[in-house]
Amino acid sequence: MEAIWLYQFRLIVIGDSTVGKSCLIRRFTEGRFAQVSDPTVGVDFFSRLVEIEPGKRIKLQIWDTAGQERFRSITRAYYRNSVGGLLLFDITNRRSFQNVHEWLEEAKAHVQPYQIVFVLVGHKCDLDTQRQVTRHEAEKLASSFGMRYIETSARDAINVEKAFTELTRDIYELVRKGEINIQEGWEGVKSGFVPNVVHSSEEVIKSDRRCLC
Amino acid sequence: MSEKDSSENPRGSSQPPDEPGDAPSSENSTKEQKRAVSEPVAITRKRPEAKSSSEAAEQEEQKTPEKHDLDSEAKSPSGWGYWGNWGKSLISTASATVATVGHGITSAIEKAESSLGVPSPVELSIRSQEETEEGADSVQSADAKENESSSPITGALGFLSSISTAVQSTGKTVLTGGLDALEFIGKKTMDVIAEGDPGFKKTKGIINRNSTLSQVLREAKEQEELRVSSDFNAETEQKAHYGLLFDEYQGLAHLEALELLSKESDAKTKAILSSLSGEELAEVKAELEPLKEAFSLEEFDDEEELEKGDEEFTQEVTTLFDELHISARPLKLTKARIDAYKWMADVEEDGKKKKEEQAEPEDAEVQGKTSVEDIHEFAIRSLAELTACSMEMFHKAATLILHGESPVPAAARGRALSQMTILLCKELTQLSKRITTLLTITGASEKSDVLNPLITGVFLEASNSASYIQDAFQLLLPVLEISHIQSRT
Numbered sequence: 001m002e003a004i005w006l007y008q009f010r011l012i013v014i015g016d017s018t019v020g021k022s023c024l025i026r027r028f029t030e031g032r033f034a035q036v037s038d039p040t041v042g043v044d045f046f047s048r049l050v051e052i053e054p055g056k057r058i059k060l061q062i063w064d065t066a067g068q069e070r071f072r073s074i075t076r077a078y079y080r081n082s083v084g085g086l087l088l089f090d091i092t093n094r095r096s097f098q099n100v101h102e103w104l105e106e107a108k109a110h111v112q113p114y115q116i117v118f119v120l121v122g123h124k125c126d127l128d129t130q131r132q133v134t135r136h137e138a139e140k141l142a143s144s145f146g147m148r149y150i151e152t153s154a155r156d157a158i159n160v161e162k163a164f165t166e167l168t169r170d171i172y173e174l175v176r177k178g179e180i181n182i183q184e185g186w187e188g189v190k191s192g193f194v195p196n197v198v199h200s201s202e203e204v205i206k207s208d209r210r211c212l213c
Numbered sequence: 214m215s216e217k218d219s220s221e222n223p224r225g226s227s228q229p230p231d232e233p234g235d236a237p238s239s240e241n242s243t244k245e246q247k248r249a250v251s252e253p254v255a256i257t258r259k260r261p262e263a264k265s266s267s268e269a270a271e272q273e274e275q276k277t278p279e280k281h282d283l284d285s286e287a288k289s290p291s292g293w294g295y296w297g298n299w300g301k302s303l304i305s306t307a308s309a310t311v312a313t314v315g316h317g318i319t320s321a322i323e324k325a326e327s328s329l330g331v332p333s334p335v336e337l338s339i340r341s342q343e344e345t346e347e348g349a350d351s352v353q354s355a356d357a358k359e360n361e362s363s364s365p366i367t368g369a370l371g372f373l374s375s376i377s378t379a380v381q382s383t384g385k386t387v388l389t390g391g392l393d394a395l396e397f398i399g400k401k402t403m404d405v406i407a408e409g410d411p412g413f414k415k416t417k418g419i420i421n422r423n424s425t426l427s428q429v430l431r432e433a434k435e436q437e438e439l440r441v442s443s444d445f446n447a448e449t450e451q452k453a454h455y456g457l458l459f460d461e462y463q464g465l466a467h468l469e470a471l472e473l474l475s476k477e478s479d480a481k482t483k484a485i486l487s488s489l490s491g492e493e494l495a496e497v498k499a500e501l502e503p504l505k506e507a508f509s510l511e512e513f514d515d516e517e518e519l520e521k522g523d524e525e526f527t528q529e530v531t532t533l534f535d536e537l538h539i540s541a542r543p544l545k546l547t548k549a550r551i552d553a554y555k556w557m558a559d560v561e562e563d564g565k566k567k568k569e570e571q572a573e574p575e576d577a578e579v580q581g582k583t584s585v586e587d588i589h590e591f592a593i594r595s596l597a598e599l600t601a602c603s604m605e606m607f608h609k610a611a612t613l614i615l616h617g618e619s620p621v622p623a624a625a626r627g628r629a630l631s632q633m634t635i636l637l638c639k640e641l642t643q644l645s646k647r648i649t650t651l652l653t654i655t656g657a658s659e660k661s662d663v664l665n666p667l668i669t670g671v672f673l674e675a676s677n678s679a680s681y682i683q684d685a686f687q688l689l690l691p692v693l694e695i696s697h698i699q700s701r702t
Contacts, residue, residue, distance in 0.1 A: 042612035045466035061466070070616045077473055192438075 005049055005192035008059040009171055011164075012078055012116075014103050015088030016096040017067030020123045023154040024088065025064050028164050033155050040066040042074045050168050058168050059192060079110040083180060083188030084117045084171050086163065089138075091122045091151065092130040097138070104145060114188060117174065119148045119167045126153035426684050427469040434460050455593050455674050464601025467608040468681075471688050474611045479691035485698055497701070501694055507627030508690045510634065510683070520643050523551045529636055534606075536629035538621040539613035546602040553595040553644060557651055560588065564655060585656040589667040592648040593674055596641065600678040603637050607685045611692045623697035627690075634686040638679040645675035 013021045022040055027033055029046040044064040049057050063082065065075040079085075087103055089096040100120065107116060120142040122133065135151065142149035148166060152159040174180040175189060182189050434456035459465060489497060521529070527547040534543050560583045607630075614626060649668045656664040 041609050042616070043470055045463040045470075047461075047463070063466075071612070074474070074612065074616070077477075 005057040005059040007172070007175065007192055008061060008190040009084060009168060010061045010063065010082045010187050010189075011167070012063045012065060012082040012085045012107075013088065014065055014075065014085060014107065015067060015121075015123075016090070016093070016099050016103075017069075019067065019088045019090040019093065019096050020154055021067065021086075021088050022064050024086070024121070024123060024152060024160060024163075025062055027154040027157060027160045029062065033157075039068060040064055040071075042066055042071050043078060048164075050165055052165065052169050052172055057192075058172060060164065060168060076106065076110045079107050079116065080112075080114065081187035082111070082116055083114075084167050085119075086121050086167065087118050087147075088121045088123050089133070090124050091133050091138075092124055092127050094132040097122075097133045097141075100141065114183075114186060115180065116188075117167065117171050118145070119150060119163060119170075120145070121163055122149065122151040124153060124155075125151040125158060126156040425469075425472050426681070426688075427465055427472050430456065430459070430465055430468065430681070434465065455597050455677070458594050458597035459601050462598050462601030464597065464604045464681075467601070467604040468685060471604065471608040471611055471685060474608075474615060475688040475691050478615065478695040482691060482694045482698060485695075497698065500697065500701075503624045504627050504693055504697060505690065507624060507631050508687060510631060510686075520647065521640070523554060526550055526640065530633070533629050533633045533636065537610055537614075537626050539610060539617050543602075543606050546599070546606055549595070549598045549602050550640065550644075553599070554647075556591060556595075557647060560651060560655070583655065585652055585659055585664060585667055588648065588652050588655060589670060592645070592652075592671045595644065595648070596671075596674045596678045599637075599641065599644070600681055603682050604685055606633075607689060611689055614689075614692055614696050620696075620700045623693040623700070626696075627693050630686060630689055630693075634682060637682050641675050641679050641682075645671050 013025060015021055017039065022037055022044065023034060025046050026037075029048045043066065046062040046064060047060060048062070049059050051057050063078050065071070065078065085107065087100060087107075089100050091097075104118070107118070120138065122135070122138050135149075138151075139149045148170070150159055150163045150166070152163050154160060171180065171189075175182075180189060182191055437454050437456040486494065486497065527550075530543050530547055563583060610630065614623075649671050652664065652668055652671070656667070
């Protein structure tokens with residue numbers, strides 16, 4: 001039954017307009033690549049289950065934000081309720097890489113008082129011949145922010161699963177260690193449901209599935 | 214017959230539920246559940262009602278000590294707690310149906326419920342305990358009522374069975390009459406509402422209260438998830454959960470996003486208005502008045518309408534969307550609608566073919582024909598999808614009104630959105646009529662207690678859907694207000 005998962009994480013995907021945020025998410029959630037797509041209006045929503053260990057599933061709620069400047073004020077409202085994020089730039093567009101810093105600053109300013117785990121994603125890695133940002137400099141930037149760096153392609157389905165799953169695992173570890181907690185009035189992490197046993201949020205962490213049958 | 218047999222007189226729920234008498238009650242509910250499981254029932258979900266936070270907390274307190282008892286019920290939708298909800302949902306839906314006729318009376322419903330005296334599951338459980346202690350008298354009278362049922366009824370179960378019988382027979386009446394009966398209850402509810410709240414016509418949806426619609430829906434969905442997961446291994450696995458499907462189609466997320474925009478706009482409008490004074494303030498207020506009128510949905514007539522063709526519906530939605538002058542297209546919505554009708558047409562076609570091929574219709578039933586359960590599941594899914602798409606459309610409209618390029622008079626946009634709301638609600642009515650007709654035809658050889666709950670379920674979710682759409686529409690008013698104020702300067 002689809003409805004069963006251990007936690008629900010809310011992730012936000014940000015980055016300049018046209019770096020391929022919606023395409024990346026659609027590849028991940030729908031398994032296909034849309035050649036042409038309209039620019040995102042405000043924010044869109046997707047979800048998918050991810051199995052991080054056998055039997056341990058996490059539901060990801062993915063918030064796809066508009067990169068366009070005119071929707072920026074809307075996007076800002078969504079940082080607060082996210083536990084993780086993918087910060088995208090286009091490896092063939094130097095400008096989008098330079099703006100990474102700005103995106104991060106904005107996220108930090110609006111996520112308070114909660115924390116948010118980011119992964120830096122260099123997108124469109126299938127277009128290696130048009131590359132304007134080297135892997136080395138992107139890795140360097142990511143490590144200076146204390147993030148992972150990963151290169152993806154929605155068109156060729158490269159590393160798309162990996163990007164989302166690794167971020168999910170990182171967040172799960174932090175939740176397991178108690179560094180990120182479920183909080184009232186915060187949508188970032190929600191506890192899910194395990195068959196036959198109704199857990200309180202704390203119990204979910206300690207106990208595995210118990211079968212009453 | 215003792216007064217307690219009547220399900221119309223709930224007792225005060227002030228009695229603490231965790232008294233020693235609790236244990237037998239849980240036993241009873243398990244027995245009752247076993248008995249009830251054999252009755253085929255569909256899940257008819259109650260439209261979630263917003264509670265004021267204090268009320269909610271109070272209820273929470275009452276429920277907590279009973280949790281273990283309730284858990285056993287939660288596994289089966291047929292537990293008597295479910296029946297309690299059923300009665301409640303019937304009434305709230307009756308009034309929701311009325312709401313589709315044009316008055317945003319959702320917030321008055323609670324009042325109606327309490328004055329109609331539908332007992333909550335918690336109250337029922339308390340009463341069942343009392344009933345156990347009361348002894349044989351009431352049991353006998355309950356037994357007398359229960360003569361339809363062949364199963365032996367132990368003393369403690371008498372009362373419970375009588376409730377479910379009462380509810381079932383009410384259910385039958387409602388279903389025989391279909392919409393007429395729902396309308397009748399709706400009218401009754403309206404009277405009660407009118408008595409209790411003379412100004413009810415001005416009462417707008419849930420949104421004006423402490424908790425927002427999306428919160429209420431989210432809580433309802435979470436409860437449904439809980440129920441689904443505890444149902445996991447149960448034989449009576451139900452596939453169609455409106456709340457879960459509505460969320461799957463991202464309806465909740467879009468609604469929540471729309472609420473966020475609405476709230477922000479409202480705050481901005483208030484801040485601006487409070488900074489104005491004298492003539493200017495009066496002027497702005499006068500300008501906002503026609504906007505409010507567009508949101509009263511007064512032209513929402515109840516005329517019988519013919520079913521629209523795919524193109525006609527798509528055309529109408531597109532035209533209205535064009536009037537909004539925003540750069541988005543309602544493709545998802547029109548596609549969802551087309552898919553729904555195509556599926557139904559296919560099933561109808563299949564049904565006809567099968568009938569021609571097979572002389573005996575009973576054989577056709579056995580041979581992989583689309584079952585009534587399939588149609589029911591499809592109906593709930595379609596309603597959830599269409600409603601979710603409507604949420605998305607309203608959310609996108611709000612986003613583009615606030616951050617779009619071409620300024621159009623807010624009142625014109627308000628009128629277009631209001632027309633859109635009416636169109637969508639009518640569409641839901643048409644769709645549910647079509648599906649229930651299909652259910653009736655397909656399930657002609659089914660017993661009425663299999664078919665009727667399914668039909669009721671479809672009608673309930675259709676009118677719930679219409680109420681969600683109207684509540685979402687109301688969220689657009691602050692958005693248009695601020696857009697109007699900002700376009701003045």
